[in-house]
Amino acid sequence: MRRHLKILEFALSALWRRRFKNLAIVVVYGFTIAVLASILLMTDAMRGEAEQILIGAPDLVVQRVAAGRHDLIPVDYAEEIRGLPGVGEVSPRYWGYYFDAFTESNFTFVGIDDGPPYELELLEGRLPSAPSECAVGEGVARARSTGVGHELTLISHDGLGVIFDVVGEFQASSSILTNDLVVFRNADLVELFGIPEGRAVDLSVEVFNDGEVSTVAAKVKRIFPDTRPITRSEILRTYDAVFSWRSGMLLTVFAAALAAFCILAWDKATGISAEERREIGVLKALGWSTRDVLELKFWEGAAISLTSFLLGLIAALVHIFLLGASLLAPVIQGWSVLFPEFRFTPSITVYQLFVLGFLTVVPYVASTVAPSWKAAVTDPEEVMRG
């Protein structure tokens, strides 16, 4: 043990002699780890949150397809679907998009069925229950400077201004679901959008047994060949793919960071400097064995990569879970005018940390030790002469 500590001491002294170069390596290496870890932690957190929230999505959504694209569905279809075994409530859904010329942003309008005044934990006020009432998401309230007790003026399908009383505002903590939402009673939304009577945007189908959802979907497709059933598991699978580090812009950032790391490791692996070779020759001449020299190089690599890994990991954890991914958020935001503020539900496993450590620390240490092997097994005089 004492011998190992002495070699570690020697390795640290060697690193200290080239401290500016090694500090630069720690900064670059740590930054690379921070980028890789940030992407992994963020995508995992978003995927976990989507999965947990969207369990509340409808069991089955039935869309109608006409002329090769999504079209309004006849409400009559609901009756026949309701008659299928294992099917509970079938409700027409009314929803759509609205370009708000005042703020030049897109809102999403959602209709709800009439019912008793309904309160939600994340809603300040209540959901609309009377004509000309609405509830708004935090992003809409901010963009239109409105809120509970105020009004919201919208333009209907026939170009007329319609005034709604805002009776509810979703809290900021639900922004990931409700930021751009305006919720109306179904009747108000049908009138606002001018949806023809007897038509809905799609149908929401309740299936009692989760295991039968795909069977019901297949039956719906057989009865109504012009429909497209979307199951909840398909919705969850979509978000699994959307928030994968393997997709889209995140892959680009991830690949760039990985490429930077490869260049760093390659630079180390392709050879050692003349000074380092001379140092190895001197140590061999002084009686160090090849094993000692390799252990020295191992400790040098381990000290650099362990420090970089831990610093990078700390930076990533702080960035994602304390600062809300403030550096990556603009990458994800795209062209959205209304963009929710991210509050990540942390999702972190020891497995993730091991994978990250294994993919970065091990190659770096290996690329430090491997080129030293050749110098360590060569005759000391030959090594010192270069």
Added chain:
Amino acid sequence: MIISKHRAFLLLTAVEVAVVIALVVRARGVAADLAVTDILAKRAVAARLGLTDLAIWTEARYTRHPSQTDLFSPFQDFPSSLEHFPAGSVVGVPDLTGFRQPAEP
């Protein structure tokens, strides 16, 4: 008192590991708290309103509702879709400077 380099290194590493463990434990604690309050409340919102998607990207139909996107339509767009025409790679980004931003709270 002069501390040897290996002791300083081991001490630094121990501090870093302790910070990582503290951050991970804190993150998992927050996640556990949110799972019983926040997540259930959000799930209730999704269930009551029949929501199928997260309100993250509002610039296009296929980004606002990725799960409802009709991938089957000819000439339709969807996330990560291949560009239909070379023109899509040549045409510049529209000038968005005129876009008004939402008012600050």
